[in-house]
Amino acid sequence: MPAVQDIRACRPEARIDWVVEKAFAPLVARCDGVAEAIPCELRRWSKSPLSSETRVAWRAFRQQLRSERYDAVIDLQGLTKSALIARTARIAEGGKRYAMANRTDGASYEAPTRWVADVAIQLDPHVHAVQRAREICARALGYDIPAELRFGLKSNAARHTNEVCFVHGTSRADKCWPERDWIALGQRVISQGHTIGLPHGNDEEQLRSERIAYALGDAARAWPRLDLGALTDRLGSCAGVIGVDSGLSHIAVALDLPHVQIYNFDTHWRTGPMEGPAASPRQRAVFGQPAPNVGSVWDAWQSVRPAP
Numbered sequence: 001m002p003a004v005q006d007i008r009a010c011r012p013e014a015r016i017d018w019v020v021e022k023a024f025a026p027l028v029a030r031c032d033g034v035a036e037a038i039p040c041e042l043r044r045w046s047k048s049p050l051s052s053e054t055r056v057a058w059r060a061f062r063q064q065l066r067s068e069r070y071d072a073v074i075d076l077q078g079l080t081k082s083a084l085i086a087r088t089a090r091i092a093e094g095g096k097r098y099a100m101a102n103r104t105d106g107a108s109y110e111a112p113t114r115w116v117a118d119v120a121i122q123l124d125p126h127v128h129a130v131q132r133a134r135e136i137c138a139r140a141l142g143y144d145i146p147a148e149l150r151f152g153l154k155s156n157a158a159r160h161t162n163e164v165c166f167v168h169g170t171s172r173a174d175k176c177w178p179e180r181d182w183i184a185l186g187q188r189v190i191s192q193g194h195t196i197g198l199p200h201g202n203d204e205e206q207l208r209s210e211r212i213a214y215a216l217g218d219a220a221r222a223w224p225r226l227d228l229g230a231l232t233d234r235l236g237s238c239a240g241v242i243g244v245d246s247g248l249s250h251i252a253v254a255l256d257l258p259h260v261q262i263y264n265f266d267t268h269w270r271t272g273p274m275e276g277p278a279a280s281p282r283q284r285a286v287f288g289q290p291a292p293n294v295g296s297v298w299d300a301w302q303s304v305r306p307a308p
Contacts, residue, residue: 001031001254002130003076003137005150008033010143017068019085026229027251032152038064042081066090074140075099075113076133083112098140104132106270129271131278149278151254155236164189165197165235167243167252168212169205175245177262177291179208184294185242186216189301194239196220199231199248239306242297245271253283260300263287 007014015035020028022039029037040061045054065085069092075082078100086097101120103109104127114120121139123132130149138145168182186196196216198209200223209222226234232251235241240258243249245267252259253273261272263285269275272285284300286292 001151001153002149003133004031004033005152006134006143006146007137007141008152009146010138011141014141017070019065019089024228026227027153027232030154030229030232032154040085042084046081062088069093069095071095072140073097074137075117076136078103078107078109078113080110080112083110083116086113087116096140098136100132100136106267107132128269128274130274147277149274149280151256153232153251153254155255156233157236159237160239161237162194163197163238164194165199165238165241165243165248165252166212167199167241167246167248168208169199169201169248170244170246175264177244177264179212181291181294181297182212183215185297185301186212186220188294188298189242190216190219192305194219197234197238198222199234200225240301240304242301253280256280256282258304258306259283260297260304261285262292262297264289264291 004016007016016033017036017038018028018034019038019040021043022041025037025039028034041057045058048054065088069090071092072095073086073089073091075086075098086099091097096118097116098119098121099113099117100109101114101122102125104123105125121136123135134145166182166186168177170176189196196219198213198220200206200209206222213220213222223234235248235251236255238257241249241252242260243252244262249261259273259282263272266287268285268287273280273283282304284304286296286300288296
């Protein structure tokens with residue numbers, strides 16, 4: 001999203017289309033400057049690549065993707081599947097395909113992305129994920145990265161509430177924070193006059209949300225299960241977010257909410273809230289092993305939380 005905002009600022013004449021997994025299309029559609037979010041379902045199609053349903057869906061996707069001739073096709077993922085998309089897109093006369101020439105620290109990388117590209121961009125291996133995308137686009141399109149970091153993510157939230165969202169669910173169990181710590185932190189946050197909201201994306205997370213809400217009493221509640229668009233709007237209405245390393249926490253960053261991101265692994269430099277000149281004073285990452293303690297997360301929240 002910051003790469004899109006950079007392109008808008010430095011190449012205002014550009015039209016930007018974004019190919020995205022269908023489940024995430026509602027999020028991309030909320031990004032300023034995206035002319036069209038083109039949904040695909042490579043994850044689902046790869047499970048039954050020869051089925052008639054997959055063949056019909058792939059033809060429809062390919063037809064949509066090739067309805068435009070692009071002056072630049074930029075692969076920001078560096079994977080075989082993204083290389084396939086880049087190769088499928090239609091290039092205008094004189095247009096080029098751009099991709100990463102090398103792996104960066106902690107990120108996946110597969111050689112076909114480099115083989116498909118007309119221009120492979122060599123990157124410093126030790127780079128934040130957001131800065132990597134910004135740099136690839138800047139070097140592909142020939143501009144300097146703007147000093148300002150903007151995500152351009154829009155929320156349809158009608159108003160801000162006093163609710164603080166606890167994002168406790170993530171795709172890996174070893175990224176989770178202990179349930180007892182969520183309860184202890186929740187008691188402190190409630191003592192400041194906030195309520196607690198608890199989202200969930202599957203049955204296991206729902207049970208955890210309900211257990212935490214029960215332990216915290218009437219000031220906490222498990223949210224209903226929401227699609228990504230509605231969840232983004234619900235987050236946008238919150239007073240702040242405290243969460244583990246997960247997609248919802250990254251959405252909180254993109255919405256520029258007061259936010260603390262909890263890390264059990266020393267990867268916050270790569271995927272957490274930006275540090276250095278581009279850092280937001282409203283967002284902090286907290287790292288500890290085997291997990292950060294409640295006191296360190298509380299101190300970070302005190303440094304970013306909105307004034308009462």
